[in-house]
Amino acid sequence: MAESGSPSERIAAELRRRIAAGELAPGARVPSTRRITQEWGVAMATATKVLNRLREEGLVRAVPGVGTVVAGKAAPEEVRAREPRREPAREARPVAEPATAPAAARRVRAGGEGELTRERIVATAVRVADEEGLAALSMRRVATDLGVATMSLYRHVPGKDELLRLMTDVAFGEQPLPEPPAEDWREGLETVARLQWRIYRRHPWLASTMSFTRPVLAPDAAVHTERSMAALAGRGLSGEEMAQAAVALAAFVCGLAVHFEREAQAEQDSGLSAEEWMDRVEGEEHARLMADPERFPMFDAMNRGPEIDLGLEALFEFGMARMLDGVGLMIERRGQGAANS
Structure with a gap:
């Protein structure tokens, strides 16, 4: 207790x-x-x-x-409308119904005030993903929460892939970049990286939907890359180098942020934090495995020394600083090359 x-x-x-x-x-x-x-x-x-x-x-x-x-x-109407349907026939009827049919209008009203719109669909999807993770998200689940038939969603959103794209744009757009941009290139890149980190923390599902090889068309996300490249403009870097630096930094932040949802799901499934899990589940085995100083001399020395922080926040701060150090060195070398030419 x-x-x-x-x-x-x-x-x-x-x-x-x-x-x-x-x-x-x-x-x-x-x-x-x-x-x-x-x-x-x-x-x-x-x-x-x-x-x-x-x-x-x-x-x-x-x-x-x-x-x-x-x-x-007694549950309110809006909650009863979200509970699993007991009459599958209601799910099938909307295929032939026009968007203006009275039955469709009644179902929209059951899900809340106002007509069914793309904005309401996306907002509901974001809420579901925020609260329960992407595994709980489906077109049917969104329709259930809105109190409408699943097929009615497709009049506004063609499918789940498009829904995820819209959710991504909304997530990035709700926290705009500060204006005016910082004049110092390092401060500018750090501002972008920290904002992205906050966005991923607010929406733990988001990082796992991002792709840097097949990026989705999300203007509010693309603004971040634009701002990062602008921060590097006029520093002696080529267009390719500016783009690579901006995307590499964003990929680092995203790659680390993937663990937000993984850890949240693991805690929800086990009821244990990462520290509690290590202590109760893996602690003894981990200690036994790493107790061999000949095989793991660095781990042995680390375990004997002061406690170190390998949490996500510490890794983010360390990794971001080292990446910016590297960009700074590249800019410095470009400047020296120009001075010597």
């Missing part, structure tokens, strides 16, 4: 208050484990404890395909 002053108990107390005050009505979705980690800044294991405690108290319940909702006899 959690201590009265522990983070999990404080968060649980706040959610109890919202339920008691009616801010979270019967049938309403409560924050997911991922949303709790984002809102309160706690580990996934702590968020899991919060929802488990509320379930044990009978305050919330899990609804397949929806998430965790406030327990109660």
